[in-house]
Amino acid sequence: MTDDAPVRVFDALKATPTPVRYLLGGVLVNQLGAFVQTFLVLYLTFRGASVSAAGLALVAYSIGSIFGTMLGAEITHRFGPRTTIMTAMAASAPLVGSISWLSGPGTLWPLLVVVGLAGLFTQAYRPAAAVLLSDLMPERYQVMAFSMMRIALNIGAALAPLIAAVVILVDWDLLFWIDGGTALVYALLAFALLPKQVPQAQAQAEANREGAVPAASEAGTETETETEAEAAAPAADSRSAYAAMLSDRKYLLYLGAILLGSLTYAQGHIALPLQLAADHYPTSFYSTVLTVSSVVLITCELKITAYLSRLPKHVRVITGHLVEAVGLAVYGLSSRSGAFTIAGAVLVVFGIMIAAPSMFAHPATFPAAVKARYIGTMQAVGGAASALAPLFGVFLWTRLGGGFWLLCGIVTAAAGFLALAGVRQPPEPAPAKDAGPRTEGEPEVVGGTS
Template sequence: MTDDDKPPIGVLDTLRATPTTVRYLLGGVLVNQLGAFVQTFLVLYLTHRGMSGGTAGLALAAYSLGTVFGTVLGGEITHRLGARTTIVAAMAGSAPLVAVLPLLARPGRVPVLLAAIALAGLFAQAYRPAASVLLSDLMPERYQVMAFSMMRIALNTGAALAPLIAAGVILLDWDLLFWLDGATTLVYALLAHRLLPRHAAPEQAPEQASEPAAAPRTRAERRSGGRAAYGRMLRDRAYLAYLAAVVLGTVAYVQSSISLPLEIVHDGYPTWLYSAVLTASSLVLITCELKITAYITRIPTHLAVGVGHLVNSVGLAAYGLAVHSGAFVLFGAVLAVSGLMIAGPSMFAHPATFPAGSKARYLATMQAAAGLASAVGPLFGVWAWTHLHAGFWVLMALVNGLAGVLALLGTKHRADRADRADTARPDTAPEPVGETA
């Protein structure tokens, strides 16, 4: 029976098909995200400790830069040492770096503080490609998109609840915030070491696996192989279009938390309206995404990402009408998050469709691109909003629309290439096809 002959994927079917180890993996992601306070509260904490706004901004930039390099490094380590080892090492390294930040947050220790923050960002994000690879390896192929939707729900649930936890912790002690962050990170490392399987480094790509066994490669040969892998990735125009879509879509997405509060204040609305937007968006995302993903798995991936970006663009454009009524803010937020639920799981899962020997690197480059856009997006957004105001949201809708076109082209091209490969090999079992790395 082919996938086309099987009944549609449902939420309960997915939950029943989820292996126990995947449940452990997602539980660890949730625990880690519940205590992820550094990026959200770093600026407030450093200014509370008497540091200037410039120093606090520089610290946040150092953390963001560390996360970009961390995702790339995490993908490379996952490729060489395996997913579980990468997760344990990343979390075990992140925990003490985060916990020691209160001791370094003094005016005379700024260089050391910035170095520690950058390393904390590097370790904190190095686990993400490994977790994605492990999720892809352990979850049945039929449920891949649903699996990545569950990971998104775990991340978003933690992101929604973490500020509530932080609000209570801050009342006791600001330093406790970072000690708790370090503790939850260490708990994740211990859970990963105890409960996740001992996966070896990924198998070679199909054409590599068919070659005769060779002697172990030297370090120089491994470096050369890595350069060749990234070179092939750079020649994959479909994947580059997908990466460009990730960057542009992320720049547009972050404006809901950067430029939207500026718009709300500028239009004279009370600050509780922004709190209502955050609450409504989180509730809709957490409660509805898995069910919506069950529907979008029944349509082609390129159609899902195209429609999702279109809906999201309409939501962004609606923010520009906020000057007329606060209802447009809530309306835009619901549309924006609906677009994310339609396009997000397929976009998130796309790099995992590449062969086992290369998907760690593909996942890492996607996450690094998103991290870089998350760092640059706020700077661009504030600058553009101050010059355009309501017209800024039309610009963001167009940027997000362009992201949708690029995502549609990138994912459709890969699907067409896979169909052609399957047709050319009628006597063999279907295998993942794509630009190998």
């Protein structure tokens, strides 16, 4: 956003439509009970499962999550965001709640199926939420809206472990019953409060019917041909949308930035604890780092997003990636002082606040006919990176030690340059300097010569 007038946090909050408030509230409620991915391994090992079996369950959940965002994008395109959120959350609730019943001996394969399906449906709502957010929020505040959604997710992610710590003292099984319960609450909120919208596939079909000129034919032939064409349209539309995406070089560069950036960002939760343990810091120090990061992000992101709103999108994304790259590299100095760890965490968070809202809002700028699929693909790539991040982090950290963080900084900087190339728009042609005064309504001639 490059308007001359600055975007203010209060103005953005005031301009937020009521359905968007309901949407963000549902996201927060759902995230407050999102315990599966965080506590699944601990829970299964507590119930007597082997570490390898618990790891397989987490892999199943991650794989389901990747495909879930793609499935959610297709359902959103065909049936609309509200229906997708309702269906995904209503389906995930019993699946998540039943995990505790399948954690005993001899139930590994049913457990893997249920956990995989839970990941599939739990993540399927996310493309729908992003589409609905971009459709309802005024264009001027689009990036701010995605910043609001990130804050809702991060508040939930920060509070969920605290809630879990209390729940575990009562009963481990309650974790998954509460998780399923919050998903069901979100489904009910979507049913009662979110607006009904015409699905994009239906809108396209209606537009095609209104614009079509039927050819002269014998009675009955026209109806049969039209029905067959309408039945084949969704599949063809899906193929053409993904084919166009694969041929869009700029969007592929953007997806590359999402992949690399997500791989390195996740190391703050994977390799950093290993680094601090190797440097003989107490476990509580890592909790302090996470708390500082969460507080800075939750309290500052909207203000940072508003302050930088007048800068071009490509400037925001490259600047944010470079700041984050410096922060990751600073983690390599943790062995000298804990102050470097805190400083690195703050820099990483500031880099995320500068770049992430624009990065996650970018797919929503595409036409409505392909928006859901572009959003779903971006989220699937991010999910794949998160699934690969433990392999990437543990393998390289054990071999590089402190030098691993310098590598993370370099990879993040490379992601920034991919993002720069992927989101940058060509400059608009400037009007001719020697053009004379124009009367109102006269077309402007750009780049002409006399």
